[in-house]
Amino acid sequence: MNPDSKRANKGNILLVDDLLENLQLLSDSLLKLGYTVRSVTSGRMALKTIKVKQPDVILLDIKMPEMDGYEVCRILKADEDLRSIPVIFISALDDVFDKVTAFESGGIDYITKPFQMEEVVARLENQLTIQRQQRLLEQEITNRREAEEVLYQSRALLASVLNSSLDGVAAMQAVREPTTGDIEDFRCLVVNPVIARAFGSKREDLIGRLVLKQFLMEIQPELFDLLVNIVETGEPLQQDFHYESGESSWFHFVAVKLGDGFAITIRDITARKQAEFQLQQQAKDLEFTLRKLKRTQAQLIQSEKMSSIGNLVAGVAHEINNPVNFIHGNLAPATEYFQDLLYLIKLYQKHFPNPPEEIQAEIEAINLEFLQQDLLKLLNSMQIGSDRIQEIVMSLRNFSRHDEAELKQVDIHQGIDNTLMIIRNRLKATAEHPEIVVIKDYGQLPLVECYSSQLNQVFMSLINNAIDSLSEQFIGERPEIKIQTQFLEKNRILIKISDNGLGILEELQSKIFDPFFTTKTVGKGTGLGLFICHQIIVDKHGGNLYCCSTVGKGAEFAIEIPITGNSPST
Ligand SMILES: Nc1ncnc2c1ncn2[C@@H]1O[C@H](COP(=O)(O)OP(=O)(O)OP(=O)(O)O)[C@@H](O)[C@H]1O
Ligand SMILES: [Mg+2]
Numbered sequence: 001m002n003p004d005s006k007r008a009n010k011g012n013i014l015l016v017d018d019l020l021e022n023l024q025l026l027s028d029s030l031l032k033l034g035y036t037v038r039s040v041t042s043g044r045m046a047l048k049t050i051k052v053k054q055p056d057v058i059l060l061d062i063k064m065p066e067m068d069g070y071e072v073c074r075i076l077k078a079d080e081d082l083r084s085i086p087v088i089f090i091s092a093l094d095d096v097f098d099k100v101t102a103f104e105s106g107g108i109d110y111i112t113k114p115f116q117m118e119e120v121v122a123r124l125e126n127q128l129t130i131q132r133q134q135r136l137l138e139q140e141i142t143n144r145r146e147a148e149e150v151l152y153q154s155r156a157l158l159a160s161v162l163n164s165s166l167d168g169v170a171a172m173q174a175v176r177e178p179t180t181g182d183i184e185d186f187r188c189l190v191v192n193p194v195i196a197r198a199f200g201s202k203r204e205d206l207i208g209r210l211v212l213k214q215f216l217m218e219i220q221p222e223l224f225d226l227l228v229n230i231v232e233t234g235e236p237l238q239q240d241f242h243y244e245s246g247e248s249s250w251f252h253f254v255a256v257k258l259g260d261g262f263a264i265t266i267r268d269i270t271a272r273k274q275a276e277f278q279l280q281q282q283a284k285d286l287e288f289t290l291r292k293l294k295r296t297q298a299q300l301i302q303s304e305k306m307s308s309i310g311n312l313v314a315g316v317a318h319e320i321n322n323p324v325n326f327i328h329g330n331l332a333p334a335t336e337y338f339q340d341l342l343y344l345i346k347l348y349q350k351h352f353p354n355p356p357e358e359i360q361a362e363i364e365a366i367n368l369e370f371l372q373q374d375l376l377k378l379l380n381s382m383q384i385g386s387d388r389i390q391e392i393v394m395s396l397r398n399f400s401r402h403d404e405a406e407l408k409q410v411d412i413h414q415g416i417d418n419t420l421m422i423i424r425n426r427l428k429a430t431a432e433h434p435e436i437v438v439i440k441d442y443g444q445l446p447l448v449e450c451y452s453s454q455l456n457q458v459f460m461s462l463i464n465n466a467i468d469s470l471s472e473q474f475i476g477e478r479p480e481i482k483i484q485t486q487f488l489e490k491n492r493i494l495i496k497i498s499d500n501g502l503g504i505l506e507e508l509q510s511k512i513f514d515p516f517f518t519t520k521t522v523g524k525g526t527g528l529g530l531f532i533c534h535q536i537i538v539d540k541h542g543g544n545l546y547c548c549s550t551v552g553k554g555a556e557f558a559i560e561i562p563i564t565g566n567s568p569s570t
Helices: 003-010 020-032 043-052 069-078 099-104 117-164 193-199 212-219 222-233 270-351 357-365 368-400 412-422 452-472 529-540
Strands: 012-016 036-040 057-061 087-091 109-112 168-176 183-191 237-245 248-257 261-268 408-410 437-441 448-450 480-488 492-499 544-549 555-562
Touching: 012 020, 012 043, 020 036, 020 117, 036 043, 043 057, 043 069, 057 069, 057 117, 069 087, 069 099, 087 117, 109 117, 168 193, 168 222, 183 193, 183 212, 183 222, 183 261, 193 261, 212 222, 222 237, 222 248, 222 261, 248 270, 270 368, 270 529, 368 412, 408 412, 408 452, 412 452, 412 480, 412 492, 448 452, 452 480, 452 492, 452 529, 452 555, 529 544, 529 555
Parallel strands: 012 036, 012 057, 057 087, 087 109, 437 480
Antiparallel strands: 168 183, 168 261, 237 248, 248 261, 408 448, 480 492, 492 555, 544 555
């Protein structure tokens, strides 16, 4: 530390005395002790110097010509800026020293000449200390005023934010049970108008009160524990909650630990939630409409497909029917005529055993003996063939049953047999599979009231699926399709169609009835077969259609329908 700064720290003294030797003496002594000293010899000069630079203390002689010490002091004290500088009067022993005047004029202390330097220093130090402390105090006061102002402004800001906020804001302090320390409730420290409104109270009625627990118990008791958890763990929490308050019902809150309590901000999100719900509903409606559209589309495709197949089948059956009838009808008389002619030949042979040579040669050329035997056989097999064609035509007509769009009493077994007849070709051995054996296990069934052509469609779809599966792979020695029928209690019948193909993966079983679900290659399957079967059995006939399959053990489809037409829709 340099000596100048030490001196500056010790104090800045102004000496005022008209006697130069006095000045010299004091000034030297004080300078030696490290004070900063300025000396002047008159009151006027003193006032000038003071204005240039204020001293910490003034040592002021009383008796001076022109302007005495009292007057200088009074002038100083009258000046707002200078009145705080302490003035110590110096009086000579022979002076008429008036203490009252000295203090009245503003002096703080006095020293009487001749003086001891220790006394002067002691009195000076007193004043300097008081001076320093006063300055510190003033600084402190200024600091406090500034801090108070900042505090005041931030409070005003906080109040305005709280009052104008659209969100609810509150601060709560935990109220603990004295012995266990458990939180029993929360005291409202701060609540803004939005929160007060939610409580249905005035702010001033809420502050300091324990209302939170009771309030939460009425609306959502578990929220209280969550808030306690925030205070105990310091973990903040935010979530949506539902509470009916006026027109609002959905809120989002963010709560954070604050001291031994928490601060919470609550926002009304009813409008947002409503929009969300509306969107969800719209999405659901759209999904529903889409599903409906898909079903309608599937139905349209299938009915179009079936109606063209039906038309074709019915047309072909009709066209074949006439010529077949023609052949079939003429076969019997033709056989009869041939038999008559053969008899006639036999008569000729009996009465003319030796015909002319030309006839004899012809008899040998045509091998009359063989011809006679074979002709009958031939006519017989023609008869069988035409019977067969007639059967097929009948099956085709039965299968398409164009004229039977209404409920009719039907022989289910006949329907199954007709279907098998139509797809007989697919059962024959091919490059993909050996001949598929159909095992029928028919029970005693009454006539069933149903839409026969639709039911035939179902048999066709199920048997075709079984054939498709068996064409891929079959379990055991030969590919088989079993068809079982059974009469059940409560006037229902059961038809089971099973195969020993690979079966259906468990995760696919819930999807196979969906429209357009297929595992087959493009062009081989549309994925509509089972969807339509389900509609026909469940919706049209009030029945049930189940699939039961284990991979590696084949698949079984079971149809259950009532025997009387109690279908739910037509
Ligand atoms: N007997 C079965 N064995 C194994 N898988 C089967 C059987 N029946 C149906 N599936 C599976 O169910 C899927 C759906 O069958 P569905 O009859 O609805 O459609 P598809 O046969 O693929 O096409 P299509 O519309 O031509 O009938 C099939 O692709 C197949 O994966
Ligand atoms: Mg199919």
